Every structure is written in C-alpha cells, then in structure tokens.
C-alpha cells in the first residue's frame with residue numbers, strides 16, 4: 001500500500017524533523033520515570049516500550065525508573081491494610097514495606113522488563129538493592145499536613161531518601177546494550193529496605209549519571225497554574241514561587257522538587273509529560289512539539 005503524496009510528505013517531514021534531535025542526543029543518557037496511566041493502559045504501555053526501544057536503537061541511553069503506587073494500593077486493599085500519604089509520600093510501616101518490595105521489585109518491575117523485551121528490546125530489571133545501586137537513609141519529613149508546626153519532623157516509617165547512587169550497575173547494563181529498568185527501593189547501611197518515591201529516585205539517578213534529560217510521565221497534561229492552564233516552560237525561580245503559593249501540591253510536589261534538584265545539579269532539562277498521550281516520550285524527544293512542562297535552570 002502506498003501513501004498519497006500529501007501523507008507521504010508529512011511522514012518525510014516528521015522523520016526529517018527528528019534528524020537534528022537524533023544527532024544532538026546520540027550517546028546521551030535520558031532517565032524516564034514510567035508511571036500513571038501509561039503504566040496500566042495496554043496500548044500506552046506498548047507505545048512507551050517502543051519509544052524506549054527506538055531511543056536505544058538511535059544511540060541514546062534510556063534508563064527507566066518506574067513507580068507503582070496504584071498497584072501497591074491495590075494489594076494493600078486486598079490485604080485490608082490502609083494506605084496513608086503525607087505530602088505525596090506513603091506512610092510505610094514494616095508490613096507495608098513488605099508489600100511495597102513485593103509489588104515494585106517483583107510484579108511491576110518484571111512486567112515492564114517483559115513489556116520491553118516483548119516489543120523487541122533487551123531490558124534488565126533491578127531494584128536499588130542490586131549491586132548496592134541505591135544507598136538510602138530514612139527520610140526526615142517536615143510537614144504541616146497533620147497540623148504540626150513546620151519545623152517538626154514526623155515519622156512516616158520505612159520511607160527513604162537517596163544518599164548515593166552507584167552508577168557502576170547502570171553503566172554495566174548500558175554498555176552491555178541493555179535497557180536498565182529500576183524499581184525505587186533503596187538499601188540502608190544495615191541492609192534495611194527503604195520505600196522511595198519513584199520521581200525522587202529518577203531525579204537522583206539522572207543527577208548521578210549526568211543525564212541529558214529527566215522525563216517524568218504522569219496523568220496530567222503538565223504542570224498547571226491555578227486556572228488549569230499548562231505551563232509549558234518554567235525556570236527554577238518560577239517553580240519556587242508556585243510551591244510557596246500552593247499551586248503545586250500533593251503528588252506534584254516530589255515530582256517538581258526532584259526536577260528542580262536535577263536541573264540545579266546539571267541535568268540539562270527536566271520534563272513533566274502527559275503519559276496519557278500515545279508516544280509521549282517520542283514526541284517530547286524527537287519533535288518540535290512538546291507534550292508537557294519543560295523545566296530548565298535558566299536562573300542559574
């Protein structure tokens with residue numbers, strides 16, 4: 001079947017538009033946080049897997065970090081364990097930690113590995129415990145959520161923050177031509193497991209790898225202002241203001257905070273992208289039309 005001349009020209013234009021991006025990003029590392037609808041809708045899952053494989057084939061180094069909050073919630077429900085969050089972080093007691101490790105490190109990680117492999121890529125799944133990839137310590141959380149004074153620290157259990165990323169494990173996989181798929185579980189000095197927000201893990205991994213881009217897939221069109229308009233481009237200074245006036249709250253807080261940290265630490269750009277759009281990753285990387293919010297460190 002051949003295309004009519006108009007469609008053929010459009011296809012050629014799209015491929016041609018991709019050329020400078022392929023040239024610019026060959027050899028560069030892109031950390032992609034896979035989450036939201038893209039992770040549960042079958043068509044979107046496959047479009048995501050193919051985008052990642054294409055990136056690899058044109059010489060980029062995609063590194064996938066995944067979430068799985070809803071999947072953890074589903075299993076906790078079945079086990080009659082209540083889910084509680086403080087500022088977007090899951091309160092994680094020992095029982096919950098077992099479920100988190102089972103779901104993220106087991107079910108979800110292997111589903112994504114399988115998804116990429118089934119579409120023709122070669123993925124290897126690890127958690128932050130493998131090869132001591134992610135060293136973590138307990139997150140010291142300050143919150144006003146429970147009516148506490150802002151300076152008070154509250155204990156939300158086995159929730160971690162990243163202390164160090166040993167990039168050797170990731171480098172080894174990249175050089176072996178594999179696509180690393182990482183579950184956001186960290187390990188403490190004593191071998192304890194920590195549940196870490198997947199956005200924060202993606203941000204830290206991007207920092208330690210000196211990545212070109214950090215891409216965070218989510219279920220909204222991007223970062224929105226108070227009237228619901230998507231803010232397409234933002235600098236670090238503007239973001240600080242939006243956090244202070246309450247425009248950014250809940251699950252968007254860790255997303256934005258890690259995007260800010262990443263660009264301040266030298267990652268060229270961070271993108272909050274709409275994972276409900278088929279091929280969102282491809283569109284964001286290879287075309288002039290983005291599908292979300294771009295955060296850069298233009299202030300510094």
Ligand SMILES: Nc1ncnc2c1ncn2[C@@H]1O[C@H](COP(=O)(O)OP(=O)(O)O)[C@@H](O)[C@H]1O
Pocket residue numbers: 035036067069088217218219220222223224225247248249250251252253255
């Ligand atoms: N300014 C904002 N713009 C867009 N979404 C926001 C904003 N502030 C808070 N949110 C909330 O953050 C949510 C995204 O975070 P989360 O649900 O944790 O995403 P994910 O599961 O993809 O990691 C949105 O669904 C929205 O409810």
Ligand SMILES: CC(=O)N[C@@H](CCC(=O)OP(=O)(O)O)C(=O)O
Pocket residue numbers: 035036066067068069070072088089090100159160184195196197198199
């Ligand atoms: C501490 C904390 O909240 N950890 C998250 C880890 C998974 C995650 O971040 O998944 P999403 O990206 O799908 O939300 C959790 O337990 O849900």
